[in-house]
Amino acid sequence: MAMILSLVLDFFNPLITRAIIDRVVIGGERHLLLPFIAGLFGVTMSRAILGYTKEYLFDLFSTKVVIRLKDDTYRHIMKLSFKYFDTMNTGELMARMSEDVENVWNAVAFGLRLIVEDALYFVLALGLLTYFNWKLTLICLLIMLPIAWIAVQLEKRSTKSYEEISDHIAKLNTTAQENIAGVRLVKAFSRERHEIGKFFEMNRKNFELNSKQTKIMSDYFPPIELLTNLAVVAMVAFGGFFVTTGEMTLGTLVAFSTYIWNLIWPLRDMGWLINLASQNKSSLGKLEKIFKEEPSIKDSETAAGLPISGKVEFRDLTFSYGGENVLEDISFTAGSGSTVAIMGTTGSGKSSLTGLIGRYYEFQSGSILIDDVPIREITLEALRRNMSVVPQDTFLFSDTIESNVRLGRRDATDAEVIEALDLACADFVGELSDGPATIIGERGVGLSGGQKQRIAIARAIIRRSPIMILDDATSALDMDTEYKLLRNLKHLPSKSTLFIIAHRISAVKNADLILIMEDGRIIERGTHEELVARGGAYYEVYREQFKDFDSLREEA
Template sequence: MKRVAKYVLKYKVLFLIPLLAMLTFIALDLIQPYIIGRIIDDVIEEGNMSMLNSLIMALLIITLGKAIFIYISEYLFEVAGAKTSIDIREDLFNHIQRLPFNYFDGISTGEIMSRTTEDVNKIWMGLGFIIRFMVENIVYFTLASIMLFSYNWQLAIITLSVMPIMAKVAFAFEKKVGNTFEKISDQNATLNTAAQENLAGIRLVKAFARERYEIEKFLKENDKYYQYNLENAQIVSKYNPILEFLSNLTLVLVVTVGGNFVIGGQMSTGDLVAFNGYAMMLVWPLRLMGWLTNVLAECQASAKKIFKIMDIKPNIKSPDNPKQPKNVNGHVVFENVSFKHKGKYILKDISIDAKPGSTVAIMGTTGSGKSSIINLIGRFYDCTQGSIKVDGVDVKDRELNELRANLSVVMQDTFLFSDTLKNNIKFGVESTTEKDFQSACQDSMVSDFVDEMEVGYDTVVGERGVGLSGGQKQRVSIARALLKKSKILILDDATSALDMETEFNIQRAVDNRKGITKFIIAHRISAVKNADEILLIEDGKVVERGNHSSLLYKKGKYYEIYKEQFKDIENQTQEVI
């Protein structure tokens, strides 16, 4: 909670105003038992009716004042808590945006969602509600204790004798319930992940008729969540009755011992009534202590998990003094690059010299390391050995945003936002002209199917592009990359879902865009045969390299792939002949 306090200090004025309003409310509340005592002693017992009107008026003013100041206090505490939680959520989200790819390789979307929503909301509740009650109760306890001693120090000591026991019970309660809430928070993230994955893959679930399996899997996680909450309920049910008993015992002692003092003439009836009112101000905080401790433990558990993420230092970030290339041409050089991920070498001793405007194609079996090569260019991962230079400057010496601004990437996993087609295509640019937009859509052949839609580019696609075919989604992704007009274009298996005619037309349009260095990852010979250099990768190593003609002449692995892919065409040709 110390780190949360730093956020609170930003809005210290906003917290100070409701705090002063709360103290004013408490001051008015502390006057009320005294006035009631005077009514009993001076008006009822002594018969001094001249004081009645002024005392009743004072009670009315106090009641109205309490209503006004409690409104100010509650409203502004809530506003201050909301502003603080918004800052925490923004900082958390911004920090997550800066984390590298390898962080997301080992964490679920559901867990991140849980941290940015539910856990931040618990801090909001803690700041806007619980902290206010904690401060209020401490002030009540302190001032009410002083008032008790001013009336009768013996009865005050008897009343306060129960407090250490209650404090010990409350601290034990907080320790146990804090551990439980950590487990509840973790399981909530697991539950969110199960729900998110199921909803994201609902079509696959239905296609394989696995609804019952998914329901049982979700119910299993839901049952764990229930068990942890049940464990928490058992702790609460164990400690809350003890706190309730001790708080009621305090009132019993006040009435019993105080009644004897009144009978013995050591206190007046009005003083006992006033003393009882102040004793209630002690009992009320103690009765709330269990609940406050419970909710505060939730807040602390959530804060711990949020700041655990925020403490992760990005291992890929801009250098303190970044270097800027003199000219942006798209010249990419790999010098003896090796890359290790999770203790295993993915790439070994890779060297590439992609001249500005040239096309480099990469082929290989699944898992051979093709995508890892292009991921290193934009520093989505950092190479373990060797160096990668873009326009003569090592990528590790360049400012990240500037480096990536010169890349246009079509990922292997096509992703579209739940937004209009137009906004999905314009995602990579701040602004663009209508001419450039239409050019990108025509070159990627997006315009071919958009023209048939009722509202055209204003058509809203579903989550992850649901509603479009695989080929249509790939064309939208290509249009998005082309519109960015970067000097380096990376196509990671970007045409795998397209028919050969559409693929050929898009390739021709991309080839006609001069001055762009292109990296093409593909499995089909038709997608790479026009490249200036083709690399064949196996187990992270370059086993063959050259252009299409030279590789066919060598009659090596590339030649074998060529024969395998084109044998059907040759067989059909022979049958026709």
């Protein structure tokens, strides 16, 4: 409303100027000069107030749109399943959240306003100009008519160009993100020059794509400006002729010369608006592609948020990924509060097996039951809320140690944080200058592998969940610390059903059930004593890891 009122008031100034020239300057009605000047001042002040209101509210509106769009995009990304992130680069998602959303902001903040504003200016100015002199209006329009064709051609070329730029910016961001995140590895292998060269090459390509877009703009903007300037020349020439013949008054020609710019500027803006619209169209397409992605794993219509005690059962389960079987004929039962250890060679399916408990991926046949209920009948929120996971790739946030631990349970007290760190054998935290309030770097840089693992385990302990999964989570610990940690886990007040993936016999020998996997199948199962007595694959691992101890015992 502020924009429309301001725009309508803008059309009064040329009419007042016309009256001053025709009635005061030429007609000699000098007593009207002061009222007309007062009118000009009133219109100017009113437009200033309305203009401020318009700018403020449009910027506020566009900012709200962008905040909402970023919220919706982030919320949708967080809903997507693990499978989506297996093939999507972090850098590309960051480009969508920043570059593409900013392009939408530009379109809403400036483009939307100018489209409405220019359309109203064009229609109102065309009506007044036709009223003043339809012949002169028609002459000017015929000269500017090719601008419409130029605008269509510009839109076609710009949209394709901006899609290429958007795709390449995602690649550029990915390259930068990976190299900054992996800067220690780059330096360790003395690959700085190579990575700098790779980034420079990507950046050069970005320059070329933007230069190509600039060339497109330079091909179309000068003709638009030329045609609009020719319209002004024609207006002066033919308008002057009409004034000399008495068909127009001088005041009308002056008003006409002002209103003609209300036709010219919308047409000149058309090129810029089409360029902005092309950029926005490309960015919206990228964002829309994200929103079209649906989680591959969802709650069924009959799923319910059931309480969980921790019993887990696999029945004849088969899981395929990428067209290949990862797990076949998996069957076993883990009683509530029991410990199940899983061993096997790299790629045997250990992590895939435990990942299916939280429904991070969907299995093809068979079933998994928790407390005798199929997991597809339990809501994802209830299922994962009752699980604690320490992944193989330990991830810590750039925050304090206590904040990382509280990720497991936000309402945990300071005393519970200290207790969880003690149970995780993270005694090193007390030696730090700020203790649990110590801020750690990105992904826990500055901490050793074992220290990061113990903080991650404390995060799982504080959750007090019925099911806990340690995916090779003690690999960086010495055997003494590992023994203390596993002993603490076994005697937790709230006993969890514990799944341990490990490669060391010392980590699994006290488990209630040990599974030996090979090529996605369980080839052996039993307790430590049973498997050693059997003399199979587990026994061979046992002999390999304890052969030095056996040799010393024989020598003694």
